[in-house]
Amino acid sequence: MEMRIRFRLNGVVTEVDIEPHETLLNVLRDKLKVKSVKYGCGIGECGSCTVLLDGDPVVSCLVMAAKVDGSEVATPDYIAQTELGKAIVDSMLEEGAVQCGYCIPGFLVTIYAALARGIRDVDEMRKAMVGNICRCTGYVNIVRAVKKTLKRIGSQTPRNAVERPFR
Amino acid sequence: MYNFVGRSFPRHDGFAKASGLAEFTFDIEVPGMLYGRILKSPYAFARVGRIDTSSAEALGAVALTPDDVPDKLFNPRLLSVEEDTYKDWRVLAKVPRYVGEPIAAVAAPTEDTAQRALEALRVEFEEIYDPILDPFKATSPTARPIHERILRGGRWVEVRNNIAAELRYSEGYLETEEERSSVVVERKFHVPRRYHTQLEPKGAVCKLEPDGTLVVWTTTQTIHNTKILISQVYGIPMNRIDVRKVPLGGGFGSSIHTNLVTLIAVGLCLKSRKPVKLVLTREEDMVHDHVSFEFYMRVRAGATKDGSITFGELENVIDVGAHQVQAYPILGTSLGWFISLYKWRAVRYYGRSVYTNKVPSCAIRGYGAPEITWAVETVVDELAEELKIDPLEFRLANYRGKGEIFWGQGPTVKSVIRSDGVPELMARGSELIGWKRRESPKVKTGRFRRGIGVGRGFHTSGAGGPLSGAIIDYTGAIVKVNEDGSVDYITALQDHGGGTLDAHAKIIAEELKIPPSRVRIVWSGTSTTVYDVCTHASRGVFAGGEAARRAALEVKKKVLEYASRILDAVSPEALRIEYDRELDDAAIFVEGAPDKRITLSEVARTAWQRNWGSISASVSYRATVAPPSFTVYFVEVEVDTETGVVRPIKVVAGADVGTVISPELAAGQIHGGFAIGWSWAVGDEVSYLENGVPAHRMSLADYKLPTSMDLPSDDDFVVVFASTYEPYGPFGAKGLGEAASNPVIAAVANAIYNAIGVRLYEIPMTPERILRAIKGGD
């Protein structure tokens, strides 16, 4: 009962055979071996599996893999290599925002998407992050890393490297 | 004063973690591996008959039943010495004693097949008993025994009235002290079971090497104890087991013991002779694997008119669930925390751990201290109020500080307090929160009311001590200088995320005067490290850091010896070592002789070229003291008196951790300690239905954790470090992790009282409970 989907993953056109009951999380981790997308709850509550789907952050555990046929998907390992992603990661390291490290790739994706959309207000950023749960940091140093990134990028609106749907 | 200690450097694993490239247990794959699933008991108390595995096997799965694993009792937590280790666990249960207890397991080439095979297992239950869920009903003589007999070390002991362990203690003349008291306060407290909610669910991956060596990757705070337990249960020699260290996606106590999933994965691997991956889903982890202890406490304490504390009494009933992880030690530490908080002139303690048919309880951050501290700090606040003494003054006059005995982790772990930042933290904290503007709740009006509260606590730094005692606690470190002068640091000690190993690297760098980036933290396994008991008891920096420092010191001695040969000095003592900023290396030199100067890298290269041998050291270290790290938290909250909703306004968190090794990571521990404490105070709770199934709490949809909008913003969170120095710690440092969360419930509870004038003696203090308290329980 396999089906084949074709989508752009981190800028690369990717074809993969999937089972219809698989989620995007399953296919990314188990078929395509993208392990930067973490499983934390499987029901959209923790945000550890956040990826960009056509430029928007979504919980990949609730997205059926079949749905992403023709879409653009970006994962934390790729985002960390983009210019904006690097600025966020550097700020995270400087501010001590990384502790156990399990939830943090999800935060990276959400913060990246929010900044790429032009959000500059810190409270708006905090609101944007409510779908990412962290048990280690109390979010304080994560918010500080966001502030530091805002300083780093200044007034420029970074290009979202993963915006347009791929059809 | 220091080159590196106290300065910020990016953590070594930061990029790997932020980008998601760091491999956790859940991410590990071995070619040809099978995927496991566990058959969990749907009944809280039953007896299993026949297990029909044929349909599962017909699907191509390997099935593991109780008959396939050694019928051996064990305790997953190897911390107490053998004769004090209570054993009542089996890998797979024929008599499941809680909903979710593993009965059997399957492994199959795909996850979907494993799931189908799991559902194809047929289990006959010979008997299904009514579960015993209430720890007070459990001890009735007519209650069915949950365990009839268990092993203590190698000896069978009868279990009476479902009491897993008991501890009584008294000192001083309580009756006399009570007579002397002008005020006495007695209160009962309840702390529910809570789920750790470490973000990574537990799991294990195992494989057999061609020579038969078993390699294991697993979520654990202790690789060596995991190795030992696997050896004990399966009878494999310890040098044939290599438990590899992998990043741990949060601990908080949930992997302080060897997870049952690890032993089941080993069983599947040994039976199938194939690599096996067995990871829990979130609901298995949270509903069926582990929770914290549940406490029912009664505290009675008195004080004289002039404000000196007289006596303290604590009755402490703990619901440990269906098996012991540390039913006895938790009673001892509870007593230790209680005794060490204040200078009681007389103490009486009765602690009882009780079996129930619920998921086993294990340690959670603080190991009883947050709970005991909440109860005591509440009663102390009430005593001060009755005596009309400022709560800060009352605390300063009565707490156990410098020169007093601190109990660390119970009666066998005592040490004298040599560093104490409490007065400083009280003074600075009260200033920063604006303690002077704090008003009595009686004068507050209006719908939204603010309150300020204080909580003072501490945690031990490890469980070391001058005598061997009942607890095993030592660690080790290997430091190796490579032939180019770069350094490898090899340790079994696990980092839960706090940055412990980065602190160690900095300590090594400080001792050797090389930049921390030159020290590589090597991810290794039990085969290539020396013993470390566990990352627990906030000992990582204090004990592990000191082991690393001592190994570095030995290495430094060798470096100086070789340098002295090269520089033609009269002896190594004639040499000095410093960090050379320009060369970004350690420079070894003779004072006043500019030509007598060489870098550590050159020394390493020369030692190699001239066949002098490797520059390395392997150290095993036992701390002889366990000093307390003090924390003083001031919290301001706002309560909506019409909805009962509480919101944090400001936090001033003071911590006395001796020398701060990594400021931003230490602050991160404090932020996180507050966050988990806040969550316990206002939200976390696991409760059960009558059949033993957790009520309404099947997932993170109903076990809600605070989000970035529910905790204080960074502008409202002030961290203060005391300027203390611990003579026994590496460069003066003490522990932190648990101290960071211990006084939080107390501070939040006292703040809520200060806002609304009503006290709650049960956590979580949900809006529902607060509103009821305000309305007087109509």
Add this chain to the structure above:
Amino acid sequence: MLSINAFNTYRIPQQLKYFKPGNLQEALEILESVEGAKVIAGGTDLVVDLKYRRVEARALVDISRLSELRFIKLGDGYVEIGSAATIREIAESGVVKEKLPLLAEAAESLGSWQIRNLATVGGNLCTASPAADTAPPLLAYDAELELVSSRGVRIVPLGKFFTGPKKTVIERAEILRSVRVPLTPRTYGWCFIKLRRTSFDIAKVSVAVLLRVEGGFVADVRIALGSVAPTPVRARSAEKLAIGLKFEDAVRVASERVAGDISPIDDARSTAWYRLQTSKVLVKDAMWRAYERFLGAGAWR
């Protein structure tokens, strides 16, 4: 043995077929002909239910990418929203913000950003949770639903759509095509508020209010609540008693009388007692906020 061993939140423990119809007609045909087929849009409720086996399905019919269902349109005297419009699209839509600010406010507060990017208004209504965030505002707006099947089209007022917790009048082979919201010619103040355990949670209690005041007297008030009855409900009796009163009196009366319009229960998120107490508070708070907005002329036309 089913029960706890049948759950799997990592992989959906059910074998499924997956259909991605090219248009609505095709979707209806699949739904009609394939046994055990369920409509999936955002998946934020359904995928969870599949993992927990609260829903057994044999096939999924994905309507999330159908352009026929993914629109927000301003018509003559109404706004029409396609059922596959995501909550994020609704929250950010200029038309919704201007014409249906109460709905925009509720949409903005639903779930997390990651959820809003997936979840759809159709899914939110058809799942029929008593706590559905888009329901109280749409009830207040007297929205109507257009249900289509191979047999034709029928219009159902939202007030008659829900029949119980997770139950609606929708039939197996029917698809919710759109939500039609009539516009009234006058200015209203609005407010949606809810209580929840954390900032990312399903409501314990939610209240939506539309309010029009003339000369200090309440000319019209519409109050709808979520999570306090088997379905999202309009507080008809409270509304009736409040209309015509001086605003301050109307607040008091509506806040007291709302108790008669709801029937809260104990569940994982809260207790019946608490819901009753706070429904009164939230009605009061929402009416005041709506009044402030009404006076501030940040109005709905």
